[in-house]
Amino acid sequence: MNEKQIVILGAGYAGLAAAARAGKRGRVTLIAPESRILHRIRQHETTAGLPVTRPAVAEVLRGRGVRHVRARATELDLGGRKVLLDNGDTVAYDTLVYALGSRTSWHGVPGAEEHAYPVERAAEVAERLRAAERAGSAERPGTVERPGTAERAGSTERPGTVAVVGGGATGIELAAELAEAHPRWTVRIVTGDRVGGWFSTKGHDHVHRVLRGLGVGIHEQSAVTAVDAEGLTTTAGRIPADLVVWAASMEPHPLAARAGLAVTPAGQAVVDDHLRSVSHPEVYVIGDAAEVTVPGTGTLRMGCATALPQGQYLGKVLTGRTDKPFAFRYTAQCLSLGRREGLFQFIHGDDSMRPTVLTGLAGRLAKAAILKSVVLSLR
Template identity: 60%
Template sequence: MTDERIVVVGAGYAGLATATRAGRHREVTLIAPEERFLHRVRQHETAAGRPEHRPALADLVRGSRVTRVPAEVTAIDLAARTLHTDTAGPVPYDVLVYALGSRTAFHGVPGAAEHSYPAERAAALHRRLAASLGPASLAVVGGGATGIEMAAELAEAHPEHRVRLLAADRVGGWLSARGQRHVRRALHRLGVTIDDGRTVTAVTPGGLETDRGPVPADAVVWAASMEPHPLAAEAGLDVTAGGQVVVDDHLRSVSHPEVYAVGDAAAVTLPGRGALRMGCATALPMGTYLGRVLGGRAPRPFAFSYAAQCLSLGRRDGLLQLVRADDSMRPLVLTGTPGRLVKAAIVRAVTPRS
């Protein structure tokens, strides 16, 4: 039906991709409080004081039939098919695209939310470091991609500071053996102290408490993991134990077929691929697919194959790790300047446009 009211909630990678592509052919309402797109995969650059790349949402939807409502959704009434917002009043829908994504998870660690800087507070972290009168000690918690990129960027931008990267397991441990070696060499070259196998039990104003003793730090960066936004569970959609919306092979909610979920908000499991991981690598294809479906393309089941993972290791180094279709590691990696250039090209390409 061409007169269906299509409403997209969330203007991240998946939400914008859905809205702009569906908006080529249909009227779409996009609800998002922010004026500018948050390039989550570039937050390490923001933390280090690099120029921000945050295009205006108005520019990204220009030329499409997307109307943006600058508001935050506070509740979803599934029975009435109505969204409640903080500033725009109730918004009815016939088709809802839930794309609120994820946020940093603190996992109940005492003091983590109060005394650390997650990726969402990258600009505040930059201001904190800029105000430092002398060398400072920085503790980055999390040995995944976000933690590695944060540690590398901060160490390169602020060589006067001491950067320590802590992980409960092994920093970069999911990569191939060659990929791990390169990441660790790059971090050592930048002066980052790698602390594997250390579990953080609390964050204090003076640093960290861990299972192997205290770690003093003037500032703590929290990059341990992500969790879905809780609104879907609060509304009564069927969700996984982790809070992601359970969807079918067309990204439609199994409990409420008028609702679709995309990006980090969706629990997508594909044959031969398993459960898709959170990240723009999966969010953007989901949004592109759903935008085409809502725009009128015949709905085929969503399909996806992994090809590579990439990491920024400062301004002069990077890593492109080739992977199989199921995201398992291949031995081949691209490093140094070639790896950095490919990573930069991928980052430039993932901004959704109409």
């Protein structure tokens, strides 16, 4: 183990979990530009302008034999077993762990990339909302710039409309958080399918009840066909918007396909039951970058719930603590629905819905507990 050089690309949930565990016994180089964890499952809070604690990568890796190189991988030389970086350096490896995750997919929708904010630009959305509210307060001398003040004073003025595109978990959390944190804005959620349509009947109904209670306009069966500076064009008609946040879906980082790893049509690496690339067995691929199928469970969805266990498992593989195939079963899905509400949906091991849910304070506390446990479990 001490003779081999392990290189891990990416400091998301999967990459960090693998690095922290492999670094207990081996020589590991982690390549990622971030000094703090991205904490994607709290991006909705960042978007709404709420304070979010993001632990330092160095703290997660404290006491481990991991060298953190703050750079981006630009090319993979799979034949020469080298990684080329954007700072001009080259890093050699014996074993490569590819954990570059996923990014917002625009699906080729005209104008989307030019006029919409992806979830990766959450801080920019928060600043734009604050700037608009500051400008509005300056135009009304004597007002207090505090969320909800204008409504309590009887004002009907609104800074504008935010359209959140995507009816999945990310879109729902964004819409709820924005509506609660910025009640003077009109918030709409737009999807080509159903908002929260995969949940049980109780879960689905609760999501809709909370969103409507927060004043969120729900536009279902409204696939976005174009985005421009004044809003959205959808299959169900025009939806005006001053600000568009894109949370429709994610796609894997393209470096794996470009380098020559075997990938699916969607761009995810094809791996075996030990998470090794089927075309390059010296390369492990984990997290959103891989299409992982587990017997009895099925093909895993992208997300922290599946990425973190893969990183934990691979850390054991790299340190010789297991040679068993990767196994995984689902237990629950959870959502934040603003600061006072949440949903904890119990599910079967194959990701199908159970009828039981926790809502209200119980659902919110369950989600909060999971958020805390994610950071702790990285080590």
